[in-house]
Amino acid sequence: MVRRLLGAIPLVLGIATIIFFVVNLAPGDPALRFLNPNMTPEVLEQIRVNMGLDQPVHIRYVRWIGALARGDLGFSFTSNRPVLDIIKELLPNTLVLSATAIGVAFLLGILLGIVQAVRQYSLLDSVASIVGLFFYSMPSFWLALMMVLVFGLFAYQGQWFIQFPPSGMQSVDYAFLSPMAKVQDRLMHLALPATSLALVLAAGIARYTRSSMLEVIRQDFVRTARAKGLSEPVVIFKHALRNALIPVITLLGLYLPFLFSGTVFIESVFAWPGMGKLVVDSILERDYPVIMGGTLIFAMMVVVGNLVADVLYAVVDPRIRYD
Amino acid sequence: MTDAGFETSDLRVDPTGSGPNRSVGRGRGGVVLSAILPGVPQLLVGRWGVGGLGLIVWTALLAVLLTRWTRFAAGWGGPLDHQIASLTVVAGLLGVWGWSMFDVSRPAEVKRTGVGQWSLAAKAFEKNRIAVLGLIVVVCVYLIALVTPLVTPHDPATQASLVTARLVPPGGEFPLGTDHLARDVFSRIMYGARISLSIGFVAVGISVTIGTLLGAVSGYLGGWVDTVVMRFVDMVISFPRLVLLITIVALFDSNSIFMIMAVLGFTQWPGTTRIVRGEVLSLREREFIEAARALGFSRSRIILRHVIPNVLAPVIVASTLGIGNVIVLEAGLSFLGMGLQPPTPSWGSMVADGRDHLLAAWWISTFPGLAIVLTVVAFNLVGDGLRDAFDPRLRT
Numbered sequence: 001m002v003r004r005l006l007g008a009i010p011l012v013l014g015i016a017t018i019i020f021f022v023v024n025l026a027p028g029d030p031a032l033r034f035l036n037p038n039m040t041p042e043v044l045e046q047i048r049v050n051m052g053l054d055q056p057v058h059i060r061y062v063r064w065i066g067a068l069a070r071g072d073l074g075f076s077f078t079s080n081r082p083v084l085d086i087i088k089e090l091l092p093n094t095l096v097l098s099a100t101a102i103g104v105a106f107l108l109g110i111l112l113g114i115v116q117a118v119r120q121y122s123l124l125d126s127v128a129s130i131v132g133l134f135f136y137s138m139p140s141f142w143l144a145l146m147m148v149l150v151f152g153l154f155a156y157q158g159q160w161f162i163q164f165p166p167s168g169m170q171s172v173d174y175a176f177l178s179p180m181a182k183v184q185d186r187l188m189h190l191a192l193p194a195t196s197l198a199l200v201l202a203a204g205i206a207r208y209t210r211s212s213m214l215e216v217i218r219q220d221f222v223r224t225a226r227a228k229g230l231s232e233p234v235v236i237f238k239h240a241l242r243n244a245l246i247p248v249i250t251l252l253g254l255y256l257p258f259l260f261s262g263t264v265f266i267e268s269v270f271a272w273p274g275m276g277k278l279v280v281d282s283i284l285e286r287d288y289p290v291i292m293g294g295t296l297i298f299a300m301m302v303v304v305g306n307l308v309a310d311v312l313y314a315v316v317d318p319r320i321r322y323d
Numbered sequence: 324m325t326d327a328g329f330e331t332s333d334l335r336v337d338p339t340g341s342g343p344n345r346s347v348g349r350g351r352g353g354v355v356l357s358a359i360l361p362g363v364p365q366l367l368v369g370r371w372g373v374g375g376l377g378l379i380v381w382t383a384l385l386a387v388l389l390t391r392w393t394r395f396a397a398g399w400g401g402p403l404d405h406q407i408a409s410l411t412v413v414a415g416l417l418g419v420w421g422w423s424m425f426d427v428s429r430p431a432e433v434k435r436t437g438v439g440q441w442s443l444a445a446k447a448f449e450k451n452r453i454a455v456l457g458l459i460v461v462v463c464v465y466l467i468a469l470v471t472p473l474v475t476p477h478d479p480a481t482q483a484s485l486v487t488a489r490l491v492p493p494g495g496e497f498p499l500g501t502d503h504l505a506r507d508v509f510s511r512i513m514y515g516a517r518i519s520l521s522i523g524f525v526a527v528g529i530s531v532t533i534g535t536l537l538g539a540v541s542g543y544l545g546g547w548v549d550t551v552v553m554r555f556v557d558m559v560i561s562f563p564r565l566v567l568l569i570t571i572v573a574l575f576d577s578n579s580i581f582m583i584m585a586v587l588g589f590t591q592w593p594g595t596t597r598i599v600r601g602e603v604l605s606l607r608e609r610e611f612i613e614a615a616r617a618l619g620f621s622r623s624r625i626i627l628r629h630v631i632p633n634v635l636a637p638v639i640v641a642s643t644l645g646i647g648n649v650i651v652l653e654a655g656l657s658f659l660g661m662g663l664q665p666p667t668p669s670w671g672s673m674v675a676d677g678r679d680h681l682l683a684a685w686w687i688s689t690f691p692g693l694a695i696v697l698t699v700v701a702f703n704l705v706g707d708g709l710r711d712a713f714d715p716r717l718r719t
Contacts, residue, residue, distance in 0.1 A: 010554075011554070011557060011558060011561065014554070014555075014558045015558055015561060015562065018558065018562075019570075022567070022570055022571060022574075023570060023574065026570075026571075026574030026575050027574075027575060028574065133700055133703060133704070134696060134700055136703065137647060137651070137696055137699035137700040137702075137703050138692075138695075138696050138699075139651045139654050139655055139658070139671075139674075139692065139695055139696075141655060141658050141674065142654075142674055142688070142692035142695065142696070145674065145677075145678060145681065145688050145692070146688075146689065146692070148681065149681055149685055149688075149689075153681060153682050257560065257561070257562065257563050257564060260563040260565075260566070261563050261564060261565035261566070261655075264563075264565050264566065264569075264659075265565075265655060265658065265659070268659065269678075279566055279569075280569060280659060283569055283570055283573045283574065284573065286574070291570060294566075295562075295563070295566050295567070295570065298562075298563045298566055299561050299562055299563065302561045302562070302563065303561050306561070
């Protein structure tokens with residue numbers, strides 16, 4: 001296990017290197033966004049020096065990696081704040097969104113997969129497969145827009161029983177709400193973005209759970225369990241599911257990059273102040289330290305997620321040992 | 324596997340599939356029927372997959388030819404895409420007709436060469452109705468992409484009157500409505516198919532080439548080459564790919580279609596590499612590779628001539644599924660405004676256009692999105708079908 005942790009360090013270092021060179025070798029000059037007609041070339045040069053852009057790329061690389069090792073992600077070009085502060089402020093929002101989404105996705109996907117496997121070839125199975133395939137093939141940003149359209153706008157126009165706020169993380173009057181109403185307000189705002197993120201993932205998880213469950217159900221120990229006279233729920237949930245879930249856990253690691261790609265769209269559609277939106281905005285503004293910092297955090301979360309999946313794998317399946 | 328012998332054992336299996344029934348639809352009646360409506364004789368003998376495909380392509384192209392005759396005739400001297408469209412109509416019609424005639428008049432005797440992996444897979448695929456349906460949709464989308472200039476009711480970039488034709492609801496002159504610049508959504512969706520499909524095709528082509536070569540080399544050679552390649556794959560896979568893509572596209576400030584194809588292609592390959600490497604690791608130990616090695620073939624010859632042909636089946640499956648993946652990604656990039664330049668109709672940017680007018684005009688975003696979903700579902704169906712068809716364990 002320790003070896004795996006240590007193995008992640010060169011991985012992160014490699015990722016950081018790729019990020020650095022992709023961003024810094026791109027054509028264009030971030031200092032130019034401060035350019036105005038009243039400026040002398042000397043001032044522009046001074047701005048470059050302030051941003052550290054006067055140095056050659058390899059010097060900047062060594063400096064950046066050095067600072068990184070000390071946990072310093074540098075200083076934003078545009079908002080004059082340390083990148084780490086900005087990330088600390090926005091990361092929890094993204095984590096809330098993606099944790100909710102992945103929780104819902106796994107719950108929904110696994111449940112649906114079990115039902116489909118238990119009732120294989122039934123009408124429910126085929127309908128769920130087809131519907132699942134559509135969600136699986138759907139761009140999450142389009143699903144999000146359709147959710148806004150139906151549950152945000154049409155529901156509002158039609159005065160439906162249930163309406164969801166179409167954007168943002170909290171209402172305008174959030175500060176004046178009672179604690180209970182605050183929680184409710186946050187949940188209502190979370191509903192649409194988390195669902196549109198979760199449905200796309202859940203479809204894939206259901207597919208996977210179904211096939212893995214089908215494989216397990218056919219095995220001898222399940223027949224033995226049934227023959228012992230155990231009730232069907234015990235057979236399915238206690239004997240079959242535990243074994244069927246082992247391969248599903250790898251999906252946790254595999255889906256994280258998709259999840260974070262998804263948050264980029266979802267945050268942009270719902271104006272959710274999170275990391276995805278931060279990275280997109282900073283790319284448009286050529287704020288190099290923020291782009292590098294944000295991307296690195298995303299990549300690190302994926303690496304950590306994969307490690308967690310590995311650990312869970314060993315916990316669920318005692319046959320697997322990491323020495 | 325292509326190297327394994329099927330000569331003796333499989334001759335007993337009737338390779339034509341459905342036995343005596345196949346003589347129906349042949350003979351003179353079949354030929355006449357095929358001359359008028361290609362595909363129908365095949366439908367009559369129950370080969371509804373190829374028959375339906377042939378019939379649909381035939382009728383669709385014939386309808387285009389008859390209803391758009393003036394555009395078709397004018398197309399030959401027009402711009403390149405008009406010429407391609409007219410050529411597609413002619414080639415498609417002749418191709419379907421010729422294939423059907425050949426198929427009907429072909430003698431029904433059994434070939435004496437045995438059945439290979441590919442024809443077995445084709446048979447299995449043809450039995451999978453839903454996958455064939457997906458294939459029909461894919462072919463139709465490709466046809467639409469090719470003949471678009473002949474069939475669209477409006478030009479995708481031309482604006483109708485901004486006063487009277489802005490945000491017109493679906494129906495009437497504009498089947499799917501108009502957008503905020505009074506452009507016809509339907510025509511733009513049809514033109515968008517070209518962008519999505521060509522990007523998907525080229526990007527997957529790039530990624531499959533890189534992925535297969537790297538995977539085969541890394542799996543076959545092993546050792547430090549394998550370690551280096553696989554660590555690099557791990558690194559690329561840990562990236563949230565979209566972030567990498569928007570970084571490259573936005574910072575390099577290049578919105579040309581070739582740039583986007585290249586960027587998507589050069590970030591798509593790690594998945595293929597992993598699959599190929601896994602296959603090669605087991606192939607490497609097989610007798611026929613050992614025999615090739617014993618014959619003193621060079622490593623490059625063994626990899627190119629013996630290893631790679633045997634991993635093509637999973638690669639084809641992965642690339643079919645990959646096209647769907649790339650189409651969604653390209654749409655995403657365009658949605659964020661980092662795809663192609665505005666006048667070019669792309670499904671993703673159309674969804675983005677409609678975003679600001681969601682309340683007033685829901686159709687602008689909805690229909691291009693449906694086009695994406697339909698296309699990607701079709702590619703996924705074909706990919707799943709191919710996977711089942713290639714997997715001998717699922718074959719009955």
